[in-house]
Amino acid sequence: MHIHTICSDGTLTPEDVVNLAEKAGLGLIAVTDHDTVSACADVARLAEGRGIKTVTGIEVSAYDNLIKFHTLGYDVDEEKFAPFQRRLFESSLIRAEDIISKLKACGFDITLEEVFAERNSFAAPVHGMHIARVMVKKGYVSSCDKFFKKYLAYGKPAFSCIRRPSPEEAVEAICAAGGLAAVAHPARIQMDARTLKNRINDLVSCGLGGIEVYYATHTKEQTAYYKNLAETLGLLATGGSDTHTQGGSRVIGQPVFKPGAELIERLHLD
Numbered sequence: 001m002h003i004h005t006i007c008s009d010g011t012l013t014p015e016d017v018v019n020l021a022e023k024a025g026l027g028l029i030a031v032t033d034h035d036t037v038s039a040c041a042d043v044a045r046l047a048e049g050r051g052i053k054t055v056t057g058i059e060v061s062a063y064d065n066l067i068k069f070h071t072l073g074y075d076v077d078e079e080k081f082a083p084f085q086r087r088l089f090e091s092s093l094i095r096a097e098d099i100i101s102k103l104k105a106c107g108f109d110i111t112l113e114e115v116f117a118e119r120n121s122f123a124a125p126v127h128g129m130h131i132a133r134v135m136v137k138k139g140y141v142s143s144c145d146k147f148f149k150k151y152l153a154y155g156k157p158a159f160s161c162i163r164r165p166s167p168e169e170a171v172e173a174i175c176a177a178g179g180l181a182a183v184a185h186p187a188r189i190q191m192d193a194r195t196l197k198n199r200i201n202d203l204v205s206c207g208l209g210g211i212e213v214y215y216a217t218h219t220k221e222q223t224a225y226y227k228n229l230a231e232t233l234g235l236l237a238t239g240g241s242d243t244h245t246q247g248g249s250r251v252i253g254q255p256v257f258k259p260g261a262e263l264i265e266r267l268h269l270d
Contacts, residue, residue, distance in 0.1 A: 001030040001057065001259075002072065002184070002212065002240020003252060005043075006120040008033035008059075009129035010244040014042035020246065022050055024253030028269065030057035032072055032240070035088040035125045037081065055267050059184055060088070060170040063161045064199065066154055067190050069183075071170035072212060072238065075267045076179035084173035091163035092125035099131055102158040103151065108140055128152050167199070168206050175207035180266055182210030182238045187222045197229065204233055209266070214239025214257040216250045223255075236263045 003017055004010030012020070014031070017039075021029045029052060031039050040056040047054050058073045058081075073081075096115055103110055110131070118130035132144035132152070141147040151158040165173070167183075174181040183189075183203070189196055200208065213226045214237065230237045239257030243250045264270050 001028070001032070001055070001074070001238050001257070002059070002215075002242045003029060003031050004033055004059075004242070004244045005031055005039045007031075007036055007039040007124055009127045012243070012246060014039050015046055016246065017043055017252070018046040018050065018052065020243075020252045021047070021052055024251075026052060026253050028053045028055070028259060029252075030055040030074055030240070032057035032059040032074075034059050034061050034127055035092065036085060036123070037076065037078055038121070038123055040078075053269055055269070056179075058085075058174075060174070061164060062167045062170040063164040064167055064191075066161060069167045069189055069199070070185065071167055071174070072182040072184045072210075073170070073174035073177075074180045074182070074238075076174055076177040078177075081173065081177035081179070084177070088165070089123075089125045091165075092127070094163050095160050096126040096131065098160045098162055099128070099152070099158045102160065103131075103135075106151070106157050108135070108138075110134055110138065110140075167203055171203050171206040171208050175209075180209045180236070181207060182212055182236070183208065184212050185215045185217070185242065186211060186226055187215070187218050200229070200235075201233060204235070208235065210236040210238045210263075212240060213237040214255050216241050216243075216255065218255075236260070236266060238263065 005012050031043050037058050044054040055074050060071045062069045062071045114134045115130050118133045132147040135141050135147045171181040211230045241250045243252045
């Protein structure tokens, strides 16, 4: 329930996703591209008749001040969600301009037009990966990963989180569109355990409904901790690989996750 495609920062097409899901023997998938649901309709169409149920999903690139606090949304009504998605798209353009301006100040010759050309479609929001790919193509860095670490991470020269929604805004927008909001990969959020627990508890009052308990890089101890936290706060457990590309360390179908009956019902899949 956490897969990325070429519609955000992944390299998989919707067809790739469905083929890999079928090969893995999955019965349920959700594409959760960053700040867009544009791939979901194609995935649903391609999965039809192949024994795979699909859910419309998104990963909102939310920030709690300067800390990444990504929020997953499932089963959103696309029409109701459209105004918030439009806001995410417009904000991505402003943020891209800010990042490019900072890169130019570092002496790099990079334009917004070059970044736009890296997107899959005109409707796709601009992601840091699109900028990274231009930097690699022009020989300024040897890999996208090195670009992120050297220039786009917090405290680095081109870091920018302007116009990012807060976790509260993300949860409220998802819920307003009839969706289920869940905290993405909690163990990756750069907060101490007590602070994160309190923030998650705060979000429950905004409508938060789940936590991504089962995740590609969670340890057994972390999985057990977040499973217990979800139960304590009355939240549903979700799970996903966070796959971005084929052949990488995050593989569609891993870790193994079997959605509970309550989650199935909440996603209107029963």
